[in-house]
Amino acid sequence: MDDSISELPDEILINVLSRLTMKEAVLASVLSIRWRYLWKFFSGCLDFDDPLTMADLKYDLGMGTEALDVERNKFTSWVNFVLRSLQCRTIEGLRICFDVVSDDDIGNWINFATERRVQKLELDFTKVQFGSRIRQYNFTSHLDSYSNFRSLTSLRLTCLDITGEAVENLLSNCPLLEVLSVNNSNCFKSLKVSGASLKLRRLELKYLSGFVDLEIDAANLISFEFFAYETTVSFVNVPNLAEVHIACTYSQYFMHNLNQFSSFLSQLRTLKLELQSVKVPEAVPYNIPILFDLKHLELTIKVNDDDCFLPCAAFLKASPSLHRLTLKLFKVEPSSGFVRTVKDHPYVSLRDLSIREVELIGFMGLSTDTEFLICLIENAKQLDKVTLYPCPPFFLGKPIELCHRDTKEYQSIRKRAVEFAANYPQLDFVIP
Amino acid sequence: MASSSSSSSCSSSSEKKITLKSSDGEALNVEKNVALEFEPAKGFLEDNSEEADDEAIVVPLPNVSAAVLSELIPYVKQRLELSAKPVQKKLIKAFDDQFTRHLSDDKLGELMLAANYLGVNYLLDVLCDVTADRIKNKSVEYVREFLGIQNDFTPEEEAELRAQCPWAFEGVDQD
Incomplete structure (x- = not known):
């Protein structure tokens, strides 16, 4: 770039830096004397996350909490050092993900976020050790003045406590809020999402113990993720809802009462259902309303015996425009010695499928999943891409995936997948 | 559309031409609304607003070469046309991407300097983005x-x- 950059004023160099990650911005301090302090004016998204150390800590739990305390101190002093150094009056985003327990630090970070009028705030204090009742930071205590949070466009909280009432107040006081995610909160009872000026596009509510009542009236809502147990949900008005992801026992209720959701099922483009805790065949929905617009279906299923693919077959029949099918398979020992494949089942007749792409995550190469795959291949004339991940779904994308790749089990499943693929030279197989 | 320039009395300023003089002495004719996007030109035109005939005005831009100006002018012109329509942000983004995709590293630097000097902030933002993209994850x-x-x-x-x-x-x- 010749040396034209040297003629630019600092503010533009800072503009460039703020589009990098915070680490890259700090890295730029060694470029030259002029660049040394520029990173302190970084105004982009601050990302404090240390997934590898968290994974190591989980793995090494045997060595006690001392190691955990050392890592916590290292982490908090890193965050504190950076936050103290930053001079910019506004910050685009703040993301902090680690097993942090010191209330003082957490409180200071949240205050930093509100003082700098952060737009995207994500706090994830997931614990390394899952104790019976670990006390969590109370986020609600920061909400005595909601106006502090007015600039928020995205708020994600994991393992912090917030009440449903506080969330309702946030929704009515944060006119720009588009993304809201609450994960693992203890004092969440009920929530009414409504308001004429609500911008909310994405709502995620996961593992909220004691959550009993949810009402959604959100004209702009596009995406809804709901991992819940005994909650009653009423969808009052969701004309734009296009992506739904449901897990935990609520998925059983959902499956059994599909007709109740017919108002938005026909407009969905993506549906993800985790059915590993749902009993089959009782869960098989026999009367699925037609999902006219559904393009992507993702089902998580327990592969044990008999009829585990029946829910999938039922959804396939009800989805005339489906393009992509993702199956996440959990291996469970068969309860009976006999494994009936879906092909033999009288209920199933999968003809003229519209799918073009199939992904099997946790492919095992057993008779069950292989037969079902053959069934799909034979009945989907437009199918051209098949992806087989020999790795269990809960390993995928995590550090443990790499270790798993070295195991004999992985190697032999992968070999089976490659052999299977050789039978269908007309298809594009991806076997990572 | 070009032929309609003399037809109506309320023809907008967009059809009036202004002359910009580059650092290397070249004269470039541009529509007035494009020239107004350049801060120094805007200031110059305001200071010389008593001048009856815009066509006679020559705005000196001593910090930008003709080569850079001739890249900037069509960009600003099209970008103005796009923003005048109720188009989606996506379209503007696609247009910006197309403009920056083939820029050499040297040209990128020159354009940044020029955009900064001329106060074309929307372009400067785009160029900062491209620069950040090109140095991401690098040693x-x-x-x-x-x-x-x-x-x-x-x-x-x-x-x-x-x-x-x-x-x-x-x-x-x-x-």
């Missing part, structure tokens, strides 16, 4: 080379800086 040495920065630290000073923020250098290629 310190690469970034120095790319931006044409002379390392004026002593090796000791640089080592000390690196030691201050060890977490920033973890997992980075130290080539």
